[in-house]
Amino acid sequence: DAKTTQPTSMDCAEGRAANLPCNHSTISGNEYVYWYRQIHSQGPQYIIHGLKNNETNEMASLIITEDRKSSTLILPHATLRDTAVYYCIVPNDNYGQNFVFGPGTRLSVLP
């Protein structure tokens, strides 16, 4: 089973920030949080990952709470092409590679 829970769906206006929450209350100290997205039935695409500190790259920002039990993915200026299913993942194995993808959050960016 997935170690994370996310809202089923969210809407966001084009050009506004999209904030996607994720709960991972059972995360252990050395487990990373990964975010991927899947557009239609294409292969999942990596977005960002983090351990403790907040992270930012060209696609998004990741805010992790101090207790690490939840995180938020931020798309600063959502576009129509960001419409996708977003997955928050904590790997299920000691190698950090067995990704169990839950249902994710279906983000709809509206014009």
Place this chain on the structure above:
Amino acid sequence: EAQVTQNPRYLITVTGKKLTVTCSQNMNHEYMSWYRQDPGLGLRQIYYSMNVEVTDKGDVPEGYKVSRKEKRNFPLILESPSPNQTSLYFCASSSWTSGTYTDTQYFGPGTRLTVL
């Protein structure tokens, strides 16, 4: 261009007819894995390989075989396909460094398999 390729992209077959789905990556990644995606169940790992000649079962390995004779290739074999193996299959690869869990996975475009 760094990529993971899968072939075929679409396949319709009949019960019991052996088939192989190929997966190849050009990034010299050590780690490769196979997932299947089914409606309402998300992606689930079938098999994975830490390196050449090293493979292990994932969460749903029944009915599948894999081999890793070369670093770049990781074929998925269905010896006797059944209708419950109708699914969307993804291959993934990553560069895994012992002791760290920071490496991202790169996914292929998917293979949609229908078993009649």
